[in-house]
Amino acid sequence: MPAVPVVLSAERHREAAEVFGGAYLVGPVTDRMWSRSAATYKGSTVHAVLEDDDSIGAVARAFDVTLAVPGGCVPAAGVSSVGVRADRRRRGHLRSLMTAQLEHLRAAGAVAATLRATEATIYERFGYGVASSYGTLTVDRARARLRAGAAPERALRLVNPTAALQLLPQVHDRLVRSRPGAISRPTWWWTNQVARMLDKDEPLWVLCTEDGDGEVDGWVVYTATHTDTASGEHRAQVSVIDLVGATPEVELALWQAAMAIDLAETVVAQGRPLDDGLPLALVDPRAARLSAVEDETWLRLLDVPTALSARTYGSADAVVLGVDDQLVPGNSGRYRVGPDGAERTEAAVEVEIGVSELASVYLGGTRFAALATAGRVRGDAPALRRADLLFAADRAPWSGTYF
Ligand SMILES: CC(C)(COP(=O)(O)OP(=O)(O)OC[C@H]1O[C@@H](n2cnc3c(N)ncnc32)[C@H](O)[C@@H]1OP(=O)(O)O)[C@@H](O)C(=O)NCCC(=O)NCCS
Incomplete structure (x- = not known):
């Protein structure tokens, strides 16, 4: 019988970080590393499985965030630092955590x-499903030119990284609210991100856009790697670390700024949303290629009735979902979802869906019809079509915040 996990007190957080580091093969937590990570743990709830000798066998960390969903936002948790000691694996520690x-x-x-x-x-198996994906956009600067009028005129301001650490957190959470899947960024997230870059001694620049009132409404954070030619010509690859704009138009203005960086041959941005506006806005759409697409957000709906009521829906006749949640039986049941919202019902089920598949469709990033083709939801074609129209979102879900 695996031990019941406990919530660790702050005195044992460093020990927890050690267990997690070991599981991740990143080795002993040095004083320098801990000076960066302590705040991360302090801002989290850390669950641990304790062994008979009171040592830590496994850990998992969670912290509060706000998650944007279509038409609103919900209180949510970011889950991270999940690790089981190498000598304690495959005995149910992860499951109990x-x-x-x-x-x-x-x-x-x-x-x-x-x-x-x-x-x-x-x-x-714990009810998580893939709710958003991202990919790498590689821009060939010599070919890339925006179509006339694609990006709005925007004033640009170069901000030094230390000042950006004060400025950007103040506006980030408000700017990203309209993107399903976006999460608020805890204070420690900012400090860690910048600290990690500074630790690597990489150059870092922050270019902000300003609205008509001089308020920051977007930014691109980037670094550069030098790729000088054999004959000594100065060349570089610009790597975009963070590109956030209040609207898709502002994001295009930021792309325009990134593509205007002299000496750069390519501009590479990892972790971009699948509907990034850049390729469609280019004269030559092949000048920007999306590659390495993979899962980003794994989402677990903890409270299905509240989650279903928290988002808005498209226009279509209502559909009745039969939700199955093995781990939280209270979430299981029938829900009528229509343009006016969602509520429990006794009506006949039209689409049967597991809680992890419900997480995949919840932000609008996966279609019911696609899951049905894979045998992962059941329903007739008209009911699936209605469900797809109801759950569709204006923008592809994307978090843009790695943790
Ligand atoms: C992945 C990890 C957390 C699993 O922990 P664990 O305590 O060995 O897992 P459990 O014994 O509780 O297994 C729970 C279930 O997950 C399955 N499982 C465990 N590790 C798995 C893996 N790497 N891939 C696929 N399934 C896995 C088990 O087979 C078991 O399945 P069941 O419920 O159907 O029987 C652990 O191996 C680890 O720390 N790995 C390195 C760090 C890591 O990858 N962490 C994940 C962070 S996102």
Whole structure:
């Protein structure tokens, strides 16, 4: 019988980080590393499985975020630092951690949990499903030119990284609210991101856009690697680390700014949304290529009735979903979802769906029809079509925040 996980006190957080680091093969936590990570742990709830000798066998961390959903937002948890000691694996530690964490988060009022998975075969059994994906955009600067009028005129301001650390957190959470899947960024997230870059001694630039009132409404954070030619010509690859705009138009203005960086041959941005506006806005759409598409948000709906009521829906006749949640039976049941919202019902089920598949369709990133083709939801074609129209979102879901 695996031990029941406990919530660790702050005195044992460094030990927890050590267990997680070992599981991740990143080695002993040095004082320098801990000076960066302590705040991350302090801002989190850390669950641990304790062994008979009181040592830590496994850990999982969770922190509060706000998750944007179509038409609104919900209180949610970011789940991270999940690791089991090498000598304690495959004996149910992860299962007991996930179960305890899920109960804890539900009791604390989180409507959903979101994580980034190291492997795609671990979390579905706990009710998580892929709710957003991202990819790498590689722009060939010599070919890339925006179509006339594609990007709005925007004033640009170069901000030094230390000042950006004060400025950007103040506006980020407000700017990203209209993108389903976006999450608020905890203070420690900003400090860690910038600290990691500074630790690597990489150059870092922050270029902000301003609205008509001089307020920052977007930014591109980038670094550069030098790729000088054999004859000594100065060349570089610009790597975009963060590109966030209040609207898709502002994001295009930021792309325009990134593509205007002299000496850059290519501009590479990892982790971009699948509907990034750049390729469609280029005169030569092949000048920007999207590659390495993979799962980003693994989402777990902790409180299905509240989650379904929290988002808005498209126009179509209502559909009745029969939801199955093995781990949280209270989530199971029938829900009528229509343009006016969602509520429990006794009506006949039209589409049968598991809770992890419901997480995949919840932000609008996966279609019911596609899951039905894969045998993962059941319903007749007209009911699936209505469900797809209702759950469709204006923008592809994307978090843009790795943790
Ligand atoms: C992945 C990891 C957390 C699993 O922990 P564990 O305690 O060995 O897992 P459990 O014994 O509780 O297994 C729970 C279930 O997950 C499955 N499972 C465990 N590790 C798995 C893996 N790497 N891939 C696929 N399935 C896995 C088990 O087979 C078991 O399945 P079941 O419920 O159908 O019987 C652990 O191996 C680890 O720490 N790995 C390195 C760090 C890591 O990858 N962490 C994940 C962070 S996103």
